[in-house]
Amino acid sequence: MNASIFVNGFPCKPLPEVKSDDFFFDGLSQEGNTTNVFGTNVTSADVLVFPGLNTLGLSVNRVDFAPGGLNPPHIHPRASETSVVIKGKLLVGFVTAGNVLHSKVLKAGEMFVIPRGLVHFQLNVGKGKALFLAAFNSQELGIVILPTTLFVSTPPIPNAVLTKAFQIDEKVISAIRSKLGS
Amino acid sequence: MNASIFVNGFPCKPLPEVKSDDFFFDGLSQEGNTTNVFGTNVTSADVLVFPGLNTLGLSVNRVDFAPGGLNPPHIHPRASETSVVIKGKLLVGFVTAGNVLHSKVLKAGEMFVIPRGLVHFQLNVGKGKALFLAAFNSQELGIVILPTTLFVSTPPIPNAVLTKAFQIDEKVISAIRSKLGS
Amino acid sequence: MNASIFVNGFPCKPLPEVKSDDFFFDGLSQEGNTTNVFGTNVTSADVLVFPGLNTLGLSVNRVDFAPGGLNPPHIHPRASETSVVIKGKLLVGFVTAGNVLHSKVLKAGEMFVIPRGLVHFQLNVGKGKALFLAAFNSQELGIVILPTTLFVSTPPIPNAVLTKAFQIDEKVISAIRSKLGS
Amino acid sequence: MNASIFVNGFPCKPLPEVKSDDFFFDGLSQEGNTTNVFGTNVTSADVLVFPGLNTLGLSVNRVDFAPGGLNPPHIHPRASETSVVIKGKLLVGFVTAGNVLHSKVLKAGEMFVIPRGLVHFQLNVGKGKALFLAAFNSQELGIVILPTTLFVSTPPIPNAVLTKAFQIDEKVISAIRSKLGS
């Protein structure tokens, strides 16, 4: 970050300093650690870790699933997504205009697309682990994981909002918070 | 919809048929009906009701609040929003990267901005009705209301997803569904 | 302006320094001073005064009118505009392809749209003050006020251009300049 | 216009029907007729006359000047312009933020750039004819010629607007209209 020229807030190397390694990236080759409440792990290859993507408008995520693992309902604010299942069997779903759920069980080699900004999820419905690769048309797609965004933000969303929005009482909110909190 | 030329899927009039009234719209001048579970009403002036907006990349919403009314946590997939409070006192909040909640109580004349794709809400914290005007940089912004998207889609998001995502049991899900459902 | 990262020429705060107040703005709540030759006042909420708009592609103006006040013919080079009348009665007009004028008298709650780069104006035709809020799909829309741009630029547009363009003699030009000049 | 597929409102040929001639255009090779009040003529090669430009975001104008001819102050709503003088000697000017006029006399081979949406003009200040080629980053740039837009639109801009905007009386307006009108 001691460059003298920045584009999009990221350093831009003078041409003579550009090296071949700037365009190759090895951060996706290892399985992620899925020992967490959701049983999944997202490894990102976006501009924050792979600066060669700067100005190119693309990034890739690797998503690993333990058996039964869930990539919980989430949204990418700045990108549409198209993904290919590499291993396992996944229930993939998203909700579109008019609150219509589209979903399907996919196996290795099959592909799906999620329009930008829509709520979507993937659930491992196979017997073993699962894995898919997701590509995004943004170098820094953003991720809004709904359970944690809604229930464990800092500071928290006021109970007055959550009780009215989800028609649940404060005890349910407290229970969700304690289970999802760090 | 019996035009011969369409742009963006909307009809495009031949120049000689364009009339002045195509660029003016009276749909926002009436207060919306807020007798619903959230106590709020959104009246849209987007390209679906005001075709003169086609290709221009802008739309406006009027949001009315009963006392205590909540515009529940939601997301606009295709637009950022900048709004001005016209009447009343509103708690406005949104959650950004790192699950940080930004919020403030605003009164008439004050303004806020919500980056595209982030979860946000407004709660009427004044004594009377409240009203704000929202402008969007899309002619068809989209709206993903999170409580209904998550809990009352058709078909429903499977319980296996919601119980794991929110760490709640199926009874809570059923209760939410019955309160939010049509 | 002592930030270390700039995007679009505006400072971009490191995430930990971002505060809630960066997204709220109180500059539009006061009536503007309309004691000038046109009897109007534009108060801007663009990225220059509200840096939280940076990268979001939206801004808002508040336009106040004295009785009889005129927002003179002008152009926004970088944005379309959609506006809602808040108070009073305004004659709103713009000129489109083929030199066709579209215009209408609007009252509180009514809305209009002005495509980017077209000449438009608003005239207060009611008995009292008037006010509208304008939203733009650019964080820095630009404004080209035609009377002052054409007649009181520094240095001035040569008389040889103005006499031929408007078919007026130099005395008329001098008179316009002395009335519009500072 | 009897195509079955339209993109941007213009016909899109099925691939097998595309011919080489669709990408070449001979409409700029003839000098335009400059016998009019301004002594200039604009010949356009935009998508309306050269459909091969559709979706490509570029167009070209040829502008011919009689001796003393003026391309009057005008604006392109949808494009920046970069131009090269081919023949003669032209005073080129435009007005930017803060009402600052930038201008220079250019001769054959010299080039200028006009940012989108700014007021600009060219005046033939040489002894003979003049000619320049203008390129635009839009396939349909639009042109707002200010004298005719302001004074000879149909219907006319009301006198109440023009007298207040330019601080001229109605007789001056009538004189301008009769000289510029068809």
Next chain:
Amino acid sequence: MNASIFVNGFPCKPLPEVKSDDFFFDGLSQEGNTTNVFGTNVTSADVLVFPGLNTLGLSVNRVDFAPGGLNPPHIHPRASETSVVIKGKLLVGFVTAGNVLHSKVLKAGEMFVIPRGLVHFQLNVGKGKALFLAAFNSQELGIVILPTTLFVSTPPIPNAVLTKAFQIDEKVISAIRSKLGS
């Protein structure tokens, strides 16, 4: 193609006719046939075969390699590419400004990025078959395969161009054509 609304030249279904299957695609799960002069095969999941991608700005290719297979130097006119090697060992290279070649040998799990419009290639340098998945930020990326574009177009690029461009004689051109031609 008997829809009534088209966007980007592709049919746009009315909302009630949209089905879940429109967003899922099984065309990438089979290995492609690599028995050709280059020993490679590209299977595309772009908007032409997967209409659900329309307006979303993303597509995916599957590229299979026989041992020794070459994806010959080519260019994508409308997209940058980011790819992940799924199987085998590939020499990946592209040529950037100043005629600098960047290249590296990659194995399964490793990733590369190719900026839009640059010449690039992949060569299978492992012992067995190889496979990678490529993602593009366009729904219809285009592909310009340089050997066939230059030497076996219809009609052919004139020999006068090719002999001067590549400093080869007509016999070499004939030989290339006969080996690459259908």
Next chain:
Amino acid sequence: MNASIFVNGFPCKPLPEVKSDDFFFDGLSQEGNTTNVFGTNVTSADVLVFPGLNTLGLSVNRVDFAPGGLNPPHIHPRASETSVVIKGKLLVGFVTAGNVLHSKVLKAGEMFVIPRGLVHFQLNVGKGKALFLAAFNSQELGIVILPTTLFVSTPPIPNAVLTKAFQIDEKVISAIRSKLGS
């Protein structure tokens, strides 16, 4: 380059320091030197030499041809091109989808368009010199000259790639390299 604000990696002057000369450019008025292997010369007016183009999305090239000169097959990665022949007689061609060559002989005043990212060339087929002006919808269009990109990059593209791609043996490659190399 000692400015304090950069946009797109190029300096952005504070408004008071902007001068009229920043928007005018004289670099295209001289004929280029065509004594080289191709008999052509490209003089660029892009943002690198004419910083006033920054953020405006346009640039211009002047291309001079000796008799028999060839602008060899090349690609612009970041711009479509529209050009006007100023002098001489040029064979203009480009190759589009399905390896179809579109070409035509053009003379002064005639115009052509080349979609972004497609292979194109111009050959002087007249008796004297030739000249055309090209406009691009990018301030830094990029140029990939195919003979030198393929055969004289640094380091070179491996022979294993070129022999398989063009079905030529290593002696032909060496001959091309020695004739095109610096």
